[in-house]
Amino acid sequence: MATKIKVRPQKVSDAKSFFEILNNDNFRYFGARPKTIKEEIAFLKKNPRWRKQNFAYNFSILLGKELVGGCGIHINQHRLHIGEIGYFVDESYWGKGIATQAVSFLETLGFGKLKLKRIEILMEPKNKASEKVAVKNGYKKEGLMKKVVFSKRAKDYRDCYLYAKVK
Template sequence: MIELRYPIIEDAESYFRILTEGKFEYYHATIPESVDLEREWIKRREYKRENNLEYNYSIIYNNEVVGGCNIRIFQESPHIGEIGYFIDRKLFNKGVASKAVKELERIAFEELGLIRLEIRMDPRNKASEKVAIKCEFEKEGLLKKVMEFNGMYFDNLLYSKVK
């Protein structure tokens, strides 16, 4: 059983460890350079929630922070959210990511009133694609060079679910 809760400052050390020790080959997001920077990132999450930009959660499994996840609201289309997540490598293939995505789906549709959810991933990220399929998201296609990260452009697979 997993639980999602808003991140607290104390989660910064777990986030930092998970993101720096894991080998997230196809994770196109900034890896924190220090625990202090991760704390600052967590502090900014409240502003994001209050302004309907992004809803971040810590993933708790056996009373331990084992990852993070979020729903980012598309500002140009506020009925659409995009799901993102990262999980401690030691819990890969244990169903934790799928359970987190299913709970994010419930929050998105029931609490936030969203109509459409998307999961985007690098086409080489077979683990994330497996999660999307397991959670019954529908594959819509390949978005060419849609993700810019560190001056490079990457393709993304697009999976979605509508209410």
């Protein structure tokens, strides 16, 4: 039985925890790695505007009072019926079903209040944990998107599997 998570909108005061979680060399296929806590604060300060603009809805994942990860939905600004889910979890908490629950929460929000018709999840083919999260939530693989993300780490464009669910 998975540990039950709580999810709430991200706060600027989460910056130090996110900075520590994200600066992990084992996050091999994840783009966001703040260089400083200040940079993370600047990111978190944008969240209220992004919500108002229907651009992104980002959340903190908590276990009890501890912040253990982050997740969110970005709305496709050309096709407002499409959202893309993203997630990350502190390495100390991997394999406990946390990201799987986070996706379920985001999906309820996406197909419910946000009235989306299609939700996508993209991951690099080697990111097997992320792919498993999509599969466990019933997302279907639609193909391989060539050069769809830019990896700062690899300094190159990377291919990703496209997983999606439609309502």
